[in-house]
Amino acid sequence: MVFTEPQHCSIDLRLRILSRLPFFKDLPAKAVEEINRHFVEMDYQRGERIYTAGDPAERLYVVADGKVRLLQHAESGKDVLLGILGSGEFFGNLAALGTAVHIDTAEAHTPICALSVRSEDFRQILDEHTGLALRALEVLGERLSAANQRVLLISAMPVDRRIAFMLLEISRKFGRQEEMGLLIDMPLSRDDLAEMTGATPETVSRVLSQLQSGGVITSGRQWIAITDRQKLEAQAGA
Amino acid sequence: MVFTEPQHCSIDLRLRILSRLPFFKDLPAKAVEEINRHFVEMDYQRGERIYTAGDPAERLYVVADGKVRLLQHAESGKDVLLGILGSGEFFGNLAALGTAVHIDTAEAHTPICALSVRSEDFRQILDEHTGLALRALEVLGERLSAANQRVLLISAMPVDRRIAFMLLEISRKFGRQEEMGLLIDMPLSRDDLAEMTGATPETVSRVLSQLQSGGVITSGRQWIAITDRQKLEAQAGA
DNA sequence: TTCCTTCCATGATTCAGATCAGATAACTGC
DNA sequence: GCAGTTATCTGATCTGAATCATGGAAGGAA
Numbered sequence: 116m117v118f119t120e121p122q123h124c125s126i127d128l129r130l131r132i133l134s135r136l137p138f139f140k141d142l143p144a145k146a147v148e149e150i151n152r153h154f155v156e157m158d159y160q161r162g163e164r165i166y167t168a169g170d171p172a173e174r175l176y177v178v179a180d181g182k183v184r185l186l187q188h189a190e191s192g193k194d195v196l197l198g199i200l201g202s203g204e205f206f207g208n209l210a211a212l213g214t215a216v217h218i219d220t221a222e223a224h225t226p227i228c229a230l231s232v233r234s235e236d237f238r239q240i241l242d243e244h245t246g247l248a249l250r251a252l253e254v255l256g257e258r259l260s261a262a263n264q265r266v267l268l269i270s271a272m273p274v275d276r277r278i279a280f281m282l283l284e285i286s287r288k289f290g291r292q293e294e295m296g297l298l299i300d301m302p303l304s305r306d307d308l309a310e311m312t313g314a315t316p317e318t319v320s321r322v323l324s325q326l327q328s329g330g331v332i333t334s335g336r337q338w339i340a341i342t343d344r345q346k347l348e349a350q351a352g353a
Numbered sequence: 354m355v356f357t358e359p360q361h362c363s364i365d366l367r368l369r370i371l372s373r374l375p376f377f378k379d380l381p382a383k384a385v386e387e388i389n390r391h392f393v394e395m396d397y398q399r400g401e402r403i404y405t406a407g408d409p410a411e412r413l414y415v416v417a418d419g420k421v422r423l424l425q426h427a428e429s430g431k432d433v434l435l436g437i438l439g440s441g442e443f444f445g446n447l448a449a450l451g452t453a454v455h456i457d458t459a460e461a462h463t464p465i466c467a468l469s470v471r472s473e474d475f476r477q478i479l480d481e482h483t484g485l486a487l488r489a490l491e492v493l494g495e496r497l498s499a500a501n502q503r504v505l506l507i508s509a510m511p512v513d514r515r516i517a518f519m520l521l522e523i524s525r526k527f528g529r530q531e532e533m534g535l536l537i538d539m540p541l542s543r544d545d546l547a548e549m550t551g552a553t554p555e556t557v558s559r560v561l562s563q564l565q566s567g568g569v570i571t572s573g574r575q576w577i578a579i580t581d582r583q584k585l586e587a588q589a590g591a
Numbered sequence: 592t593t594c595c596t597t598c599c600a601t602g603a604t605t606c607a608g609a610t611c612a613g614a615t616a617a618c619t620g621c
Numbered sequence: 622g623c624a625g626t627t628a629t630c631t632g633a634t635c636t637g638a639a640t641c642a643t644g645g646a647a648g649g650a651a
Binding site: 304305306316317320321323324335336337 | 597598599600601
Binding site: 273274314315317318321335336 | 648
């Protein structure tokens with residue numbers, strides 16, 4: 116079970132990513148091409164930091180290929196994994212105007228290729244193409260909704276339910292049907308899950324062991340597959 | 354210590370609120386007047402529900418006078434208080450387009466007067482006045498940032514720090530300097546704080562008692578005043 | 592292969608905070 | 622002022638999950 120992905124993307128991929136973005140979908144091809152000129156390609160190794168919370172938010176990014184981790188850290192050293200982004204998703208400060216700083220930290224969860232644009236340029240693009248800002252609003256709205264959901268999850272549910280819930284969430288986004296079940300198509304460690312659910316790796320390990328012996332999931336080193344979605348949903352809901 | 358507020362706002366207040374909104378600040382007075390025509394006034398009693406999560410998001414609101422609670426509820430019955438909004442703040446689905454539903458529940462924390470506009474009308478306003486959408490983006494960005502902060506708080510800090518932190522946060526927004534200290538200018542029960550910090554009312558009560566005997570705060574039934582901000586910050590930071 | 596590092600499982604123990612249970616004290620309506 | 626209700630305090634107990642500790646297994650580099 117190895118997850119290898121190319122570390123840079125072709126010129127072709129680049130334009131295709133941009134034009135397929137829900138974001139730019141309704142724009143004429145010519146406009147997308149014009150917009151494309153403002154983007155530059157940036158590649159990162161697994162684990163590499165793209166930006167850190169507190170840095171001035173000078174650029175905005177789109178994942179072209181690979182997965183990106185968004186996290187928030189406490190002075191205690193404990194990190195919280197806010198989410199994992201896949202191809203086509205924005206990160207950086209979508210609302211960046213002027214002198215804003217990044218509110219989260221982004222790092223490469225797998226080797227990634229990202230497209231990046233200067234905040235000012237993006238702002239200008241928003242200005243020129245009315246309607247795009249509304250799209251941006253939608254994206255932010257969804258993120259806000261997810262974050263609120265998360266607060267509820269962590270502050271009102273026991274760990275085992277949180278973990279079950281999170282697995283469902285992740286599988287919905289990154290699941291790929293395989294013989295063994297619905298495989299989560301990226302490296303996902305116990306630590307990752309712990310940072311997402313506000314638990315410790317030990318606890319996550321225990322809960323996963325239990326799920327595994329219950330026939331709900333199959334898992335190994337850095338990978339998890341859901342074999343019985345029904346049961347998992349029951350676990351999350353009850 | 355009683356908190357009474359008028360339950361409806363004058364016609365005059367209404368226009369003043371709108372024109373002073375950071376949101377509409379840069380628009381010509383004429384435009385604001387025009388926009389004003391789309392808004393209607395709505396009054397609510399304390400505790401009254403304005404909308405519930407899952408309802409279709411047909412309207413958008415601005416607090417004219419009073420305080421509004423935004424909350425999210427779990428099936429377990431446990432509620433999470435996402436935030437309390439004061440005069441001039443938006444609520445409802447700022448990103449509402451088409452058939453969206455409310456992601457949270459809003460209720461009157463005090464008697465309130467709200468201004469409300471149909472989502473479609475608001476959307477049209479955004480379309481007509483380029484620049485407004487960027488403002489909306491800023492607002493959502495701030496909320497997202499706050500929500501992420503909250504996730505970090507709850508999943509990486511012990512209760513006493515969470516409560517201290519939350520008190521600072523609230524006082525920053527609703528604090529009013531009085532002889533006794535920095536009074537939080539609205540009813541605020543132990544239950545409210547519990548729902549904001551993911552704790553139980555009993556625990557909140559204990560922590561507040563401790564803060565009070567430490568001379569950090571003074572409190573009574575539904576009110577809290579900060580007498581020693583320095584100490585409170587120490588409590589929140591260490 | 593063998594070393595070495597990283598990830599994972601699982602047991603034992605501890606502890607922060609929830610839960611349960613009364614006892615006061617403050618407001619409300621009459 | 623009195624009764625009833627709602628908010629608060631505080632103690633006693635319990636428990637979910639963290640912490641501490643250790644062994645094992647999977648992959649990477651030479």
